Amino acid sequence: MNAYDYRIRALFVDVRSREAEFRELSPGLSGTFLGGRGIGALLLSDNPILDPLHEQAPLVFSTGALTGSRIPSSGRMAISGFSPLTGTVCSTSVGGRLALSMKRSGIDLLCITGRAVHPVVVAIDDGIVSFETLSLPLDAPLSRVFGELRTGPGSVAAVGKAAFGECRYAAIMVDGVFSSGRGGLGTVMASKNIRAVTVRGSGTFPVHDRQAEEDARRDIIRLFDASPAITGRPGLKHFGTAALVDLMASRRMMPTANFRRTYFEEYRAFSAGAIHRRFSPKHHACPGCPIACKQKAHSEIPEFETLSHFGALNENADLDAVIEANRICNEDGVDTITAASTIACLAEIRGECYTGARLVDMVRRIADSSGDGELLKLGSAVLARELGAPGKSMSVKSLELPAYDPRGAYGMALAYCTSTRGGCHLRAYPISHEILRKPVATDRFSFSGKARIIKISEDLNAAIDSIGACKFAFFGASLEEYARGFAAVTGLQIDHQDLLAAGDTISALERHINCLRGFTRKDDVLPLRFFTEPGTPGPGIEVPPIDRAAFDEALDRYYRIRGCTKDGTLTLKRREEIEQCRHR
Amino acid sequence: MQAQVDKYLAKLIRHGLIAGEADAALFGLDDVIFTNRDSVPAEASELFSLLNINSLLIARPEPMLWSIIGQLADGNPGLIRPRDCESLTFIHDIPVVPSLDPGPVARALSRRKGCIVRDTGIVTTGTVSLEQAFISMSSICFATFVKFFTGALNAAAGHSGAAPVDPAKRSACLELLERSAPRAFVEPLPRRLPAATEDEAVRAMDEAGRSVVEAGLVDSFFGNISCRDAEVVYISQTGSSLDELPGYIDRAFMDGSSTCEITSSSELMAHVRTYELTGDDAIVHGHPRFSVIMSMFGEPLEFGRTRFIGDVPVVAGEVGAGSRGLLHTLPPAMEDHHCAIVAGHGTFTSCTGSFAPALRRLSSIELMCYRACRDVLEAGKTG
Numbered sequence: 005m006n007a008y009d010y011r012i013r014a015l016f017v018d019v020r021s022r023e024a025e026f027r028e029l030s031p032g033l034s035g036t037f038l039g040g041r042g043i044g045a046l047l048l049s050d051n052p053i054l055d056p057l058h059e060q061a062p063l064v065f066s067t068g069a070l071t072g073s074r075i076p077s078s079g080r081m082a083i084s085g086f087s088p089l090t091g092t093v094c095s096t097s098v099g100g101r102l103a104l105s106m107k108r109s110g111i112d113l114l115c116i117t118g119r120a121v122h123p124v125v126v127a128i129d130d131g132i133v134s135f136e137t138l139s140l141p142l143d144a145p146l147s148r149v150f151g152e153l154r155t156g157p158g159s160v161a162a163v164g165k166a167a168f169g170e171c172r173y174a175a176i177m178v179d180g181v182f183s184s185g186r187g188g189l190g191t192v193m194a195s196k197n198i199r200a201v202t203v204r205g206s207g208t209f210p211v212h213d214r215q216a217e218e219d220a221r222r223d224i225i226r227l228f229d230a231s232p233a234i235t236g237r238p239g240l241k242h243f244g245t246a247a248l249v250d251l252m253a254s255r256r257m258m259p260t261a262n263f264r265r266t267y268f269e270e271y272r273a274f275s276a277g278a279i280h281r282r283f284s285p286k287h288h289a290c291p292g293c294p295i296a297c298k299q300k301a302h303s304e305i306p307e308f309e310t311l312s313h314f315g316a317l318n319e320n321a322d323l324d325a326v327i328e329a330n331r332i333c334n335e336d337g338v339d340t341i342t343a344a345s346t347i348a349c350l351a352e353i354r355g356e357c358y359t360g361a362r363l364v365d366m367v368r369r370i371a372d373s374s375g376d377g378e379l380l381k382l383g384s385a386v387l388a389r390e391l392g393a394p395g396k397s398m399s400v401k402s403l404e405l406p407a408y409d410p411r412g413a414y415g416m417a418l419a420y421c422t423s424t425r426g427g428c429h430l431r432a433y434p435i436s437h438e439i440l441r442k443p444v445a446t447d448r449f450s451f452s453g454k455a456r457i458i459k460i461s462e463d464l465n466a467a468i469d470s471i472g473a474c475k476f477a478f479f480g481a482s483l484e485e486y487a488r489g490f491a492a493v494t495g496l497q498i499d500h501q502d503l504l505a506a507g508d509t510i511s512a513l514e515r516h517i518n519c520l521r522g523f524t525r526k527d528d529v530l531p532l533r534f535f536t537e538p539g540t541p542g543p544g545i546e547v548p549p550i551d552r553a554a555f556d557e558a559l560d561r562y563y564r565i566r567g568c569t570k571d572g573t574l575t576l577k578r579r580e581e582i583e584q585c586r587h588r
Numbered sequence: 589m590q591a592q593v594d595k596y597l598a599k600l601i602r603h604g605l606i607a608g609e610a611d612a613a614l615f616g617l618d619d620v621i622f623t624n625r626d627s628v629p630a631e632a633s634e635l636f637s638l639l640n641i642n643s644l645l646i647a648r649p650e651p652m653l654w655s656i657i658g659q660l661a662d663g664n665p666g667l668i669r670p671r672d673c674e675s676l677t678f679i680h681d682i683p684v685v686p687s688l689d690p691g692p693v694a695r696a697l698s699r700r701k702g703c704i705v706r707d708t709g710i711v712t713t714g715t716v717s718l719e720q721a722f723i724s725m726s727s728i729c730f731a732t733f734v735k736f737f738t739g740a741l742n743a744a745a746g747h748s749g750a751a752p753v754d755p756a757k758r759s760a761c762l763e764l765l766e767r768s769a770p771r772a773f774v775e776p777l778p779r780r781l782p783a784a785t786e787d788e789a790v791r792a793m794d795e796a797g798r799s800v801v802e803a804g805l806v807d808s809f810f811g812n813i814s815c816r817d818a819e820v821v822y823i824s825q826t827g828s829s830l831d832e833l834p835g836y837i838d839r840a841f842m843d844g845s846s847t848c849e850i851t852s853s854s855e856l857m858a859h860v861r862t863y864e865l866t867g868d869d870a871i872v873h874g875h876p877r878f879s880v881i882m883s884m885f886g887e888p889l890e891f892g893r894t895r896f897i898g899d900v901p902v903v904a905g906e907v908g909a910g911s912r913g914l915l916h917t918l919p920p921a922m923e924d925h926h927c928a929i930v931a932g933h934g935t936f937t938s939c940t941g942s943f944a945p946a947l948r949r950l951s952s953i954e955l956m957c958y959r960a961c962r963d964v965l966e967a968g969k970t971g
């Protein structure tokens with residue numbers, strides 16, 4: 005057993021001055037904020053009210069402590085910054101080889117500030133930073149950028165035409181098909197005049213206790229094998245996230261026609277079964293992941309949210325158009341959820357419907373900034389406001405809602421509003437218990453107990469995002485097993501309650517940053533539609549509008565549990581506690 | 589949340605896990621604590637403040653079970669390591685602490701979903717619902733019961749690594765065994781299968797599920813049940829309680845053409861394969877305690893090998909469809925025998941016409957295993 009003192013090794017790069025500096029974060033901070041999303045929030049809190057596109061606003065690429073270990077499904081990278089779409093703190097979890105390559109390069113974290121004079125590529129080779137240029141034009145498709153930059157092992161994170169065209173929800177694409185999509189961090193990267201970050205490394209990783217690491221790995225794999233959602237016949241391992249299409253339709257919570265309905269009669273056109281019959285896709289995975297939920301045929305098979313939103317949300321039953329829309333988003337670097345939702349919003353306002361080739365054309369215009377693209381690239385909240393119909397944007401804090409209708413899962417309704425990056429399903433992921441019955445089932449049409457469940461789930465997911473793990477792993481395993489892996493790898497005497505406590509600190513810090521940026525209770529609310537219009541009923545299923553009073557009571561309870569005032573801001577006591585954590 | 593408290597208190601009694609209402613304190617926390625007690629004891633409040641949880645269960649198991657747990661804890665100070673398949677997969681090991689001192693109990697619960705508190709009972713938690721705390725409590729009771737008797741049997745038979753039993757211990761063990769005899773099996777209404785309608789299928793599964801639970805042939809929630817109608821398989825959802833099936837049954841297709849069944853039991857693929865091989869109409873899977881104990885008696889069974897208890901095949905295989913999963917070993921055994929025990933896990937039976945033959949078989953296998961246990965103990969070597 006070799007002792008391994010867990011400290012986060014951070015590389016700070018200023019792209020204007022081209023200076024790079026290594027710093028080790030204190031063990032106290034490393035233990036409190038863990039890595040990944042947690043450290044991202046910590047760095048954002050140093051200067052919490054910067055404009056997202058301000059030169060000094062940081063863009064943070066942060067690995068987790070488990071990255072590179074034998075703990076399954078733990079090679080995710082967190083990318084953090086302030087969102088130009090929402091104005092909130094924003095962090096995304098992204099797959100691909102980026103996190104692994106950074107670790108191999110001897111770096112746990114890369115924090116970029118400044119604005120390069122000319123568009124550059126930040127190249128990191130075994131920890132050495134250099135700045136390169138790329139001969140391709142700024143509007144080149146990202147497949148060409150990746151083709152140019154990807155030489156041998158290593159990883160590339162790049163932004164494309166949408167980011168340089170000031171689309172507010174431009175994505176950072178990693179290794180071609182892995183998307184850091186939500187919130188527009190690609191736009192932040194482009195604002196720094198960075199076209200790509202390339203990372204190569206040849207190092208190895210220290211592990212505190214190999215046997216304990218192996219024990220944790222075995223326990224996790226056994227739980228994956230026992231999980232129907234992961235390895236079961238209809239699970240992610242066989243169908244990817246497309247497996248959720250049938251389920252969401254059957255539960256009558258598939259957002260349709262810009263959330264005017266919750267069931268799309270033609271959903272089978274883009275179901276997992278249809279995709280498999282037509283394309284027999286091959287699976288691929290993030291490094292070290294036995295689940296391998298990613299699927300590729302002639303083109304990347306879209307994730308569930310993308311299938312559902314380019315499908316049902318736009319009343320489009322043309323699978324080829326869905327796949328082509330997804331391909332364009334990947335080529336131009338655009339968040340698919342916001343793109344699809346903004347188009348659906350425009351369609352509703354105009355009383356039109358964009359399907360098939362028309363839909364594909366709309367998607368193309370987002371990055372081109374041509375025709376409707378000028379409006380579409382602003383996101384649905386701004387678009388709807390500019391067209392005088394703010395109620396038609398199906399977003400919370402300007403982040404468009406993904407493909408789970410909140411009228412069909414009340415924990416989800418609450419979580420959309422309390423999420424620190426806006427209308428996002430991944431901050432608390434209540435679909436796990438409200439629909440997938442993991443770890444146990446809860447009543448999806450009730451707010452009873454949901455305030456604390458959502459608070460704990462937010463803490464859980466903040467911890468997951470901070471140790472480098474993938475959320476899908478938690479359809480089988482739990483933080484209990486991952487905490488053992490974390491302790492084995494880092495040597496920190498840490499258990500799952502310690503990880504949850506870290507998650508609590510991270511979630512509270514993110515909320516606090518948002519409050520400093522002007523967000524309060526008034527922003528923690530769903531669009532009016534969900535309180536006034538019913539969803540589509542099905543056999544034995546009624547989908548009434550959400551009871552506003554019950555929602556407000558649940559939100560009140562959430563605030564009390566989270567340590568907030570009635571207005572949603574942290575209490576003084578909680579702020580002081582968070583401040584202490586920031587200086588450990 | 590009060591409804592959850594009431595529901596799981598009633599289930600603890602109905603499942604025979606506790607002797608009476610006074611033996612369990614249940615707590616569910618949203619922004620205030622709901623409980624079956626008049627007030628919230630200081631230890632419970634302290635545990636809620638130390639742990640990021642929303643559910644807490646403190647219960648003293650019924651006296652016989654508690655005495656078994658006590659004896660096991662005596663021999664395994666600090667930590668009990670069950671070897672049965674479900675426990676290995678889901679609860680891993682069970683910490684043992686001396687008293688309900690919130691500090692040490694919280695430390696134990698920070699590692700695992702439940703622990704044994706020597707002067708109190710079993711303490712378990714949940715982060716989503718009291719159901720988790722109930723499942724953990726039930727799982728710990730099952731795991732300790734199985735470990736106790738497996739150890740006693742191996743000792744009685746002088747198997748390698750097992751210490752010989754002294755005569756007093758052996759007779760105490762036999763007495764405990766006597767008091768744990770399988771309950772009488774309640775035969776469900778003989779509804780015909782394949783069912784004429786989906787409603788009929790659900791009703792048949794509901795009745796069959798309840799009779800499995802009433803006969804004590806499954807611990808808490810684990811176990812599953814299905815029936816087939818041509819291309820459709822009706823199967824209990826993952827983690828569903830077999831005595832509460834209506835509303836928790838998935839409709840899966842034999843050919844896998846829909847993915848709605850993503851919420852169905854982790855053994856769906858083993859069920860489908862069994863139907864393909866046997867042509868049967870129904871499958872029942874329970875965790876009868878003595879069947880599990882007898883399947884763990886002796887040397888561990890290697891993956892891919894089969895042995896027999898009477899005429900019932902015993903195969904190895906982990907939960908689910910992994911490379912060493914029971915999907916690969918169970919269906920071939922079912923093809924020949926329409927029943928099989930998966931070592932350290934539970935029993936599967938299948939049949940045609942109605943659920944009744946499969947249920948009867950499940951029960952008779954358990955009785956056979958119970959008698960086999962008694963025979964081993966009675967004939968056992970003494971020190």
Ligand code: SF4
Pocket residue numbers: 077078079099288289290293294295296297298474475476477
């Ligand atoms: S489950 Fe999918 S997204 Fe998660 S790590 Fe594995 S391949 Fe990547």
